[in-house]
Structures are given as C-alpha cells and as structure tokens.
Amino acid sequence: PHYAPEICAKTSVVDFTVTMKGLEQQILGRVIEKERYELEEQRHSVLTDVATNKKMVQQYERDLLFRLSESKGNLLDDEMIAVLQNTKKAAKEVAEKLVIGEMTEAKINEAREKYRHVG
Template identity: 50%
Template sequence: GEGLCLIIENVENEVDPLLDPVMEKAIIKKGKNMYINVSDQNMDYNAKFSLYMTSRLPNPHFSPELSARCTVIDFTVTVKGLEQQLLGRLISMEQKHIEESLNALQEDVTANTKSLQLLGKQLLDRLSSSSGNLLEDTELIEVLANTKAKAKEVEGKLAESDERKKEINEKREQFRPVATRGSIMY
C-alpha cells in the first residue's frame, strides 16, 4: 500500500493466477481509499505502485492474456549492439578524449537542432501574429533577417559537426576489430 516497486524475478512462460488482479489493475474504490483483492483479501493500493517481472528466457512465449496486460521489453543484446558497447568502452579506456569528443559533439548537434526548430517556431509565431501588409512591418522584416542569419549560423555549425563526427568515427574504427573480437567471444 506504500506505492513501492515490486520486482518478481525468473518468471517462466506462465504467471501465478494470484497476480491476475494486480496485473489487471482490478482496483476497488471505497471512499477515498483504493484496494485490490489478492487471494480473497482486500489490500491497500497506492497509485504509485508498480510491478516488474524479469525472465531469463531468451525468447519467452507468454500467453496472449499476459502479453495484453503488460509491456514486454527484450533486453537481449545483439552481437552488433554488444560490439558498439565494447567499442565505446575500449575507446574510453584507450583514448578517452575521442569518446568525450563524440559525446560533446552529439550534445552540440542536439542543441543546434533544437535552436533551429525554435527559430522556425518563433518566425511562424511572428508571421501569424502580424496583421496588415507584411512588407511594411519593419519589425517583422528585422526578425526575418535575424532568423535567417541565425539559421545560417546554426546550419554551418551542424555541417561542421558532421565533419567532426566523420573524423571521430574514423579514429573509432581503428578499434573496431578488437570490439568485434570481444563480441564474438561473448
């Protein structure tokens, strides 16, 4: 009843029917209180409660009823995914500055893309709020010129980021054979 998280580990293809009311969220409301009936007993229920079930099955075949009541997330790592993770770890150990540069670059690209989207939105807002002849609205023309200049600057930064990303990826590829070998050994 405290709204905590419950983790049930090593679930097989079938789940104990005792959990059905919990998974169906068969909540009973009495006044301001909420209850859930488990094993013929009303237990306090908190809306913050969450249930997680884990399985070691590589490809579980849950019943349609169970699949409909929960979200199945496959955390299996593919060989390619493992290779990418190993490559990142390897570079972090051997040439940390390369991985740091890549992370910083990705942050810059995200910030510049958001900036470009914001500029477009601001321009559209200004255009939609403008009344009368657009060519005579000097403030709108200034905003348009500023937006164009900023957009060109941001696009230049994005192009520069693409070039830097290519250079970084070329350096990362030097370590690819080691990461590939590590993923195969796994």
C-alpha cells in the same frame, strides 16, 4: 515469447535484446574510453552539440512560422523584416555549427574505426 492473454493483460513485456551492431558500438565505446578517453569525450560533446543545434533550427522555424501566422497587416513592415533577418542570421550560424560538428564527428568516427578490429 508467447504468453496467455490473461498474463499479457496484467503485465508489460519488455524486450531487452540488443542487436549485434548495437552491442559492437557499446563495446567499441568502452574500449576507446579506456584507450583514448579524450576522443570518446569529444565524441559525446560533438553529438550533444549537433543535437542541440538541430533543436535550435527547429525552434527558429517554429518561431518564424508562429510570427508569420500571428502577423496582422503588412508582412513587409520593419518589425517583421527585422525578425526575418535575425532568424536568417541565427539559422545560418547554427547551420555552420552543424557542418563543423558533422565534420568533426566524421573524423572522430574514423579514429574510432582503428579500434574496431581487435583480436
């Protein structure tokens, strides 16, 4: 919408429009919530886990970079090697969880697609 500059200066215009795809996803979520509640709960859980794991990977990367930048002297000392090994191990575990989570999410989305063409 087009408003006069005086109005725009005193207000905040909020766009509440929803795309057709977004609306379709919301409705699909509601249908599945009614028909197969456990599937939608599992989907929310997997999405939360994947997001958490991605944040953990970023945190490991930031922590490692910080330690490397703050390191004084030889980068090959025992403490730095231990930090690198622990970070590598933790990152590998999180990466495995991410793969499992993404595979689970794909299976859930496949099951959700069966409900897409209603009517």
